[in-house]
Amino acid sequence: MSGDGSGAGDGLAARRGADDAVVYQPAEDSGLLAEAAVAEAHGRVLEVGTGSGWVAERVAEERGLDVVGSDLNPHAARQARERGVEAVVADLLSPFRADAFDTVCFNPPYLPTDPDNEWDDWMEHALSGGESGRELIEPFLADVGRALAPDGVVLLLVSSLTGYDEVLGLVDEAGFAAEPVVEESFPFETLTVLALRRA
């Protein structure tokens, strides 16, 4: 990776520090998604909401696959690129071609958030799934079948806080069958990574 070519060193260091403050850094959920993605990914891979790019980098390094990372947050896209991930700034799947990817990974912002308590900055975008916790999961599932190749797989992280059964309902509506790949319980939530394949 050699992305440091442009700009003065000081400017870059300052920018990197500023990016860290507004980009979701790898946590337990990232670790679980990476574990599932390394096990299940094939072909061309997209990570939606890549954040720091850590999961995308794991898949690229451990599986030797081509991975694209996309994020709404330009600071995140920049961090992902610094890790050597091909990065784009995008809203979910909107700028990706039909059948473009064999694997799509997504650790969505999933915390149910009272609209009165939304704090409207990049970290909120990275964490909040709106009132239901599913405000990003719904449009993602509605569109992912378009960008996914016929024998493709979607790896979706689901928290018990987001409503596991409700997410399974959305998966079914989108025409996919779900199979849990990894699961781990924490004091306040259980995290599951589902592999979704066309039903």
Place this chain on the structure above:
Amino acid sequence: MDVICCPLDKATLELDADEADDEEVLAGTLTCTECGETYPIEDGIPNLLPPDMREEAAA
């Protein structure tokens, strides 16, 4: 990147490179061949947000 398209109408994007190295375009513009909307590439990163979200997300 042959995996991307216009976020508005999913049509093909045409690339204008202003600055490139051996591997990739560092700065340039992607223009939709259908609706004519343009999307910037800065520091090697295409910004493919629809225009209304691009302004909102300006950092």
